[in-house]
Amino acid sequence: MxxxxxxxxxxxxxxxxxxxxxxxxxxxxxxxxxxxxxxxxxxxxxxxxxxxxxxxxxxxxxxxxxxxxxxxxxxDGVMKSRINGDFKGWEGETSYQLQNGQVWQQSQYQYQYKYAHRPEVLIYNSGGGNVMHVAGTSAKVRRVK
Known part of the structure; x- marks a missing residue:
């Protein structure tokens, strides 16, 4: 270009x-x-x-x-893990436990269905909060554990 x-x-x-x-x-x-x-x-x-x-x-x-x-x-500072079990997308207040023991919950409403078994998770701070990226989808999240 x-x-x-x-x-x-x-x-x-x-x-x-x-x-x-x-x-x-x-x-x-x-x-x-x-x-x-x-x-x-x-x-x-x-x-x-x-x-x-x-x-x-x-x-x-x-x-x-x-x-x-x-x-x-x-x-920088991207945290990588996997979801323990099935990922079924985002429903509003969805929570997921990760293999590393952390639990993250969706913090902003968004609905999107996507199924994956034990997918890789990337969590990063976008500047406006944390974002969890899973199986080609992403949502704003907050750590609850």
Whole structure:
């Protein structure tokens, strides 16, 4: 892309389903990035290669071979675990116990059904509270134990 400098090249760790609102991108190199501005674009790919681009001091994510980009910011302090048992999505005040003994509860209403057995969980502070990312979905959460 003209006017953009490629500053990092990696690969998405797992499924990529495009851009939406505050999507978390975990890369194979262990870094995590979050979408910094709302933009919807659906594109499915498993472990696609991605470029981190810079223009005017701002960072963007681009899937290799695609023209769409989205502003991103790197996040640190991402906690990783797994849900003990089944994940059935978000219902409003859903609570989940993690393998590490912590219990997290949904803190903002949102309904979304998604089933997964013992899925990986990523929890990070988005700047406006904690967000739990599970099986391609995410919701704002608070720790209750």
């Amino acid at each position: 003209q006017g953009y400098e490629i500053v990092h090249f990696s690969q998405i760790d797992g499924e990529f389903e495009g851009f939406d609102d505050e999507v978390l991108f975990q890369l194979m190199d262990g870094t995590c990035w979050v979408q910094d501005e709302y933009k919807y674009w659906y594109y499915y790919s498993y472990c696609p290669q991605v470029h981190i681009l810079r223009r005017n001091g701002r960072l963007y994510l681009q899937v290799d071979g695609q023209n769409e980009i989205v502003p991103i910011r790197q996040i």
